[in-house]
Ligand SMILES: Nc1ncnc2c1ncn2[C@@H]1O[C@H](COP(=O)(O)OP(=O)(O)OP(=O)(O)O)[C@@H](O)[C@H]1O
């Protein structure tokens with residue numbers, strides 16, 4: 406057991422050192438959400454104006470953008486295991502006495518810490534784009550962001566556990582990340598749209614993560630996904646995300662152990 | 666004590682039998698070489714000993730631990746330098762080494778002096794803060810050797826440690842390896858397909874098509890060739906070969922227009938041969954056999970040439986399809 410903990414911290418440590426060393430990656434994981442926030446906010450904000458009474462478009466979208474930052478970073482860090490394989494570093498890890506399961510757990514935790522740091526920077530930007538934020542909200546957000554990023558790095562790891570080369574990357578980007586992003590209620594509420602869109606969105610675990618985050622910002626009356634007549638509260642949504650994440654991470658560990 | 670004992674290791678990848686029942690043992694403090702052409706099964710053998718691959722059949726113990734049942738003990742007690750680089754390019758040399766130290770649970774008060782000692786030995790101390798992406802191939806190799814030694818392993822595995830390096834760097838790496846053996850009394854298990862380098866080993870196993878065709882000290886292997894190698898060039902090589910085979914009962918081989926064969930007591934043989942040979946000689950030479958000759962004798966093929974390498978690959982492919 407001690408070896409599992411050591412593995413987790415060694416691997417997480419490396420993820421962090423690497424993240425700091427890899428400036429372009431650090432920059433790129435920010436730039437997209439930031440661009441979305443500024444351009445969509447400025448563009449649609451004018452067009453759409455108020456989404457709901459007292460909530461303008463940027464205030465509606467901001468929680469989604471926050472989640473998107475976490476989503477991109479987590480999935481990408483998870484998939485980064487493909488890089489390790491391709492550049493040979495994974496062999497160094499596999500021939501060491503570190504535990505296989507711990508390697509994936511460590512990657513997920515490293516990814517979560519990085520995602521949290523990026524989330525924190527996005528939070529600092531909130532007042533600038535006219536989104537009110539309080540200490541209470543920040544404290545409520547931290548566990549939500551953590552759960553969301555652990556779950557999504559589980560997804561990234563599951564995808565990466567099998568992949569042999571970076572060629573699959575583009576496909577993953579197009580078939581997983583973009584659909585997950587657009588079908589998650591970042592840009593528009595998931596209820597009151599076409600039924601197929603609504604169903605797909607409600608199957609997407611990211612939807613619940615974003616909804617919980619949105620409820621923290623805008624209050625429970627404004628958001629809330631309704632599933633089978635039940636309107637999900639913050640805790641309900643967090644549990645859904647955590648459970649999906651646990652399944653994904655376990656599956657990733659299983660696939661990884663079986664292969665290597 | 667034997668640090669490595671391998672008995673009858675077999676590894677199959679689907680239809681292809683990459684290793685076909687290999688046995689050997691390596692003593693503490695010994696430099697043991699696995700020599701063979703591309704695709705012979707060297708890396709596969711190393712990977713089995715290092716627990717990265719499970720053997721299809723057979724057993725192996727490394728430092729007294731079973732490579733299948735006691736993987737983590739094996740892993741903890743060995744150092745390994747892979748055939749392809751396995752460094753994190755984004756980290757510095759120092760960071761790569763620290764990661765390794767933490768991964769193997771090297772205590773901090775041991776880690777820092779050890780790290781310094783090894784980086785100095787490999788002449789990388791000044792560049793320790795440089796990112797690996799700025800390192801040359803030779804520097805990477807040296808760093809990987811340093812990393813493999815960081816946790817005081819009792820066996821160091823080196824898979825083609827000098828592949829693709831220039832002659833000076835290769836010599837320097839060999840100097841380090843000899844130095845290391847003296848300092849740390851560790852066993853070194855290495856693979857190579859450079860014949861001249863294999864001379865540095867105490868004992869060599871020659872591997873071909875997944876089998877060991879010979880295993881002995883360099884000197885004994887050379888003695889097995891049967892004396893000295895005579896190489897001649899004549900005005901009619903075909904006729905000369907026929908004569909050598911028929912009248913002289915040698916087993917000559919011809920390569921690049923040069924006929925070579927082995928005789929015992931070459932110095933005495935030479936004058937008699939020159940005066941008695943009916944075909945005009947253009948040149949004649951005598952030398953001690955090299956491992957190249959050993960390989961040639963054992964397999965009937967030459968190891969070094971590119972054509973042979975690619976032929977080997979074709980044959981392997983044919984074998985994969987054939988069975
Ligand atoms: N994972 C694998 N799956 C299928 N075949 C493999 C695998 N690994 C190795 N082989 C095959 O096994 C044979 C032995 O390969 P190996 O890498 O052990 O050779 P080698 O002696 O190290 O050669 P080289 O000098 O080129 O490094 C080759 O024919 C290779 O194609």
Ligand SMILES: [Mg+2]
Pocket residue numbers: 707708709748824
């Ligand atoms: Mg090899």
